[in-house]
Amino acid sequence: MDWRYSTRVEGFPMNVSVVVPVKNEEGNVLELHREIAVAMRSTGRSFEIIFVDDGSTDATFSLLKQCAAEDACCRVLKLRRNYGQTVAMKAGIDAAVGAVIVTLDGDRQNDPADIPEMLRKLDEGYDVVLGVRTVRQDALLHRRLPSIIANRLFSMVSGVKCSDLGCALKAIRASFLTDIELYGEMHRYLAVLLQHAGARCAEVRTNHRPRVSGRTKYGLDRTMRVLLDLLVVKYRLQWFNSPMRLFGSFGAASLLLSFAAAFGTVFMKLRGTDMTGNPLLLLTVMAAFAALQLFSLGILGEVCARVYFHASRRTGYVVAEQLNSSDEDSGSL
Structure with missing residues (x-):
């Protein structure tokens, strides 16, 4: 297992942080860790893998401890209880030190082999690269159909075109996540929140695999929460600064x-x-x-x-670049 200690060097800045929230995924975490490590090693970039255990009740955390013991690049956060996927993802993002943050689900339906292509797309000058699942490997009634409806409704309400709102596989420059607040089911609206913050976004078609172990945590009740959060997103984007x-x-x-x-x-x-x-x-x-x-x-x-x-000492704006700033010698006469 030569992928264990290959890409984390003390004293050098971390390039990529891969954040994976998991809950009761004992049948997936070991193989997922191996797949991520292999994919990231092929990029030649320094990286870390951050697993966030969101209150698992099975052997998930024990297996993650094993991964952390064998791999210096693997970090594990265990939350005290189940807070939900959005909070778990936020915890991983807060703990990440990489200049680029990659997020994906812990059920192995997102393919880590797509990460190198997304990083190459990011190198073209984009700030966010979104995964688009080409062939969904999910049940039609309670996964694919609600997703199609949510994507269409989201585009109508927000005015932002997003091909696949629910794909967790994303590559994001960490500087754009500093002021993004995640709660509820807001991780699904991360794309539009980032675009609203001025991020340049691109999409990459990704492989979507069937679940081979464990049970899905998604259902029609979660779809309803997502739709309700859409109203919150609409308010935040259009009226938050001036109610x-x-x-x-x-x-x-x-x-x-x-x-x-x-x-x-x-x-x-x-x-x-x-x-x-x-x-x-x-x-x-x-x-x-x-x-x-x-x-x-x-x-x-x-x-x-x-x-x-x-x-919160927020200004309501973000400066992308400064020329002849006041703390430098401006060269004025």
Whole structure:
């Protein structure tokens, strides 16, 4: 096993970190570790493999300890309990020291042999390379069909075209992950969050293999959580910096509706119409209160956004490059 100690040298910067969240994958982790090591060794780059055990109840962690003992490039994080795939992936990303971070699932359906091609694509000047599963090896009803619907809906709502939203195999420059917040099922929307951060993205067709061991953790209930998180992504991308644009628009519409209903109420009253049971007066009052509440939510949202940016010391922008910066001799006369 000459792949064990081949690519981690003390004192030299790490080039690639491969992050793999796993849960109850005792039948897959040993072979997956070998496949990743072989694929990464073929690139000639320094690398580390980070397995994140997300609360496994089988022998997964014991086998990962074996991998870590035999391979100096293999690091293992064991979470105290099951937090979910997104949090496990975030833990691995936070622990990674590589300039490039590669993520993939721990069920061996993503093929590590595709990683070298993705890294070569990254070298062409892209910031993110996304895997696209060409031939899905999953059940149609509860995996492929929900994925197709989610991809179409995602493109419609976000305006970002993404061929395969659910493919976990990605290669990302670590500098773009610094300010990305991952929670819920947000790892699935990593592509659009990175594009929103200014990353240049490319796609690479990848091999998708059938699961040979263990049980899938995906189902229709998870699809529903993914769709709900889509609403959060839409809000974050379009209205997070200025919530009043969203709530103020609905508030203005409610206020116009209230004025229209009030005008109709007065007009009908002046014509002598019997107003008993007429809904326009009630609509006037309800729409006015709705407008007041929506404007109030917009103001509260603006305050919360400002507090968030101030407390987290975020500026709302990222500088890609500086020329003649103030801490250098500008050469001015």
